[in-house]
Amino acid sequence: MSPRFLVPTPFSGGLILSYQCSCECKHCMYFGTPAWKDGWIKEKNLREILSLLSKVIKPSPLGKDRVSLNHGLHFTGGEPFLNYKILLKSIEIASELEIPSLFVETNCYWCKNDKITEKRLLELKNKGLQGILISVNPFILEHVPFERIERAIKISNQLFEDNLMIYQLYYYVQFKNMKIKGILNFDDYLKLVKIEEVKRRVELFKMGRAAHELSFLYERFPLKVFLNENCKMELVRNWHCHFDLHGNYMPGYCGGFSWGDVRNLDLLSKKGIELEKYPIFNALINGKLKDLHELAVKNFNYQELRTGYVSKCHACFDIRKHLALKTNVYKELQPREFYFHS
Template sequence: MTESMIDATMAALAKEPALHGIHLTGGEATLDWKRLLYAIRSARRHDVAIDYLETNASWCADERTAHEGFLRLREAGLPAVLISVSLMSNEFIPLARVQTAIRAATEVFDHRGVTIWTPEVFHRMQMCLEPDRTHSIEESSKRLGFDYRGGELWHWHSYLIPAGRAVEQLAEGLPRHAAESFEGDACRRTLENTIHFHIDPFGNLSTSHCLGISVANVGNLHPTIDADRRPVYCQLAEGGPVWLWRGLADDFVPDPRGYVSKCHLCLELRKHLHATGRYDELRPDEYYRE
């Protein structure tokens, strides 16, 4: 997000009476410290409460770096952090960095300001993995006593939602269902759920876990949604991805292997529709790049 977009976002959120707090996330927000500190200060300036920053601890190479980093964040106004740890992130980030992050963050924010996501996974990883190196999912799951292709990876990381990149990267071995089997599974409640939402670097708002579908932005967080202007959203809200397929994408050929979830089918349909260039509610474009 540019600094002006950060300010526009905070200004828009400041006008939301029902908003309790926000979290800052990425990708990995610490990839750009200057911008991250700007965002924290902007939230304070606009009186928008920050709940926490999500980080994968990749930057916590040693105690001093970690301590100083968390101190800078706290001094800018950050009250808490969520440190994520998973077999997926351990493919790139050694456990030692997570351990360093947890120690340093606890010194700076106190234990009340540090959430490990998730403690059960972290605990078992500490028992079975080498802290100073990364492990492929194949290797780490083997060390933990399961085959990652059998669906147990999802059981382990029970917060994973079978949508987006997760179904593209982690669907091996999961049961699949014919596209038609999702008939009648409408998405209105999910799409209208604003308890958890995300705003992307361009100011587009996506509700719930439905990333890549945006009918609101920081310029107008409460648009009138009609089927003429937002056909994809309305088809999904009314009847789910099968309605979207029948209504807007009858040339879509479903994968004969089936889909692990309705959101998996939805993603493939949306990629198909995005390629036509006709639906600007399918944004940002970056989401749909292979």
């Protein structure tokens, strides 16, 4: 029998209640869009997943009532406020189960006036929500008027105080200084800023939709530049992992990948899995990107993009997408719909 690989036990992460979103941002790692078809988490799944997570999620070093990006549990999507009822239920159950450092992530599309914003945030807080992460960036600004983001920040600051996180603060300050009103097209944003400076100062993951939609901002390289890359560090990390509405346990930010059902975590982490039965994980953990590439060329005639790749994640995703559209034999490529929105 081949040696077994013990799947890491996560101590923090985000629960994707749905991949559906009000926006379709150019940088989205999870291809959020209004067009996702697979709906919202079912209450039965929600209870089972949260019950399992309550055994492993660790609080922020600042305390169980404080939040931080890489501790505790957050509710995300997609856009979780698109289904407020489910979001409310999620907080209620997580709070009953005493999961620490709970926060929600939002693009603020729904903050149309003070009344609704305050009502919902207060209700969530009373159900046990401890904090909020407000996304601010020029990609969301293409879809969400800045006034709504400002409103959410103002009210969250009153309700959650130190448990308000603005991601990314650089953009918030920049938009305030630019006196932005309404939405702003990304092409117009580029005319107003020094993009090289923005790229130097702000983190942007060149994966997911960003690898295609924003590739014009970055140099492209032939595949051979990335073939010696290995992803053990990214795949076996146990912090800020993601879990989706189906129970898929996703390593870190690597969308479209699943270790299996997080409800089987005990089995996955104590008994382990035979990595040989997960050839894509095996290639990226025990080998290099070139092993994944060889597998795709040999079995499914993958052809290198003539236009090149902006990052190893771009190459990895393009190969995985090719495989996912040709076959369903690779059980680590989940959810399947992920590969149809790219």
